[in-house]
Amino acid sequence: MKRVAPVITIDGPSGSGKGTVASLLSMRLGWNLLDSGALYRLLALAASNHGIDLANEELLRVLATHLDVQFLPAEAEYSQRIMLEGEDVTNVIRSEYVGAGASQVAAWPAVRSALLLRQHAFRQLPGLVADGRDMGTVVFPDASLKIFLTASAEERARRRFLQLKESDSDVTLGSLLDDIRKRDARDTQRTVAPLKPAVDAIQLDSTVLSIEQVLGRILEEVAIRDLLKHSGGLK
């Protein structure tokens, strides 16, 4: 019988550390990585490039279906290179402007359905680490391990500020806290696939935990579930 690849999901609000931890975890396990938020970010950027209104659900659905994207394996320590229509947009899609657009396009049911198959295609042996908002609730409800990662809004804004201040001299801590609160509200209150912990998720508050401590907690759960039994141990 064909073995189905196991999945670990990491969901949570912006700045909780999902992307960093998912990327490190996928490298430690030697598993594939799905940064689902990048898909929504790419769609928002493509819409802006093609002059498509973020309120036009039908045009966004068509764009999502035909989105020309590539995720190239990490060359640097922990980042994939992300291409849109042949152009490297790895850094461009990380701006708060694109993040806010992503949160808007992500509220449309037709957009979410159009991106579902693409997300399932990342599920390949030996396993997948998937991060986002609805990985454990909607996209991979049968995941072997589900983590819901949080941190206080103030700590998440502080992290984002440290991350963005080098490349964007306009950002302030106050404006980022405001953006984070707006995005939290939109992502948790939408009708389809809202941000919420799966009933079987382990909740981790990273406010006072380091990245290594969060990774350590997740690796403990991986060991408890014996998730590496087919893939030859940690890298």
Ligand SMILES: Nc1ncnc2c1ncn2[C@@H]1O[C@H](COP(=O)(O)OP(=O)(O)O)[C@@H](O)[C@H]1O
């Ligand atoms: N536990 C942590 N403690 C301190 N900084 C963190 C922690 N987790 C992540 N960070 C930093 O916070 C920023 C946002 O993390 P990221 O992984 O992009 O979050 P998310 O994907 O949840 O939005 C990054 O600069 C990252 O290095």
Ligand SMILES: Nc1ccn([C@H]2C[C@H](O)[C@@H](COP(=O)(O)OP(=O)(O)O)O2)c(=O)n1
């Ligand atoms: N599985 C997902 C992933 C992201 N989204 C939406 C909601 C988020 O505000 C945007 C951007 O997601 P992303 O994970 O890249 O954002 P953060 O790194 O957490 O700030 O996309 C979603 O609706 N479902």
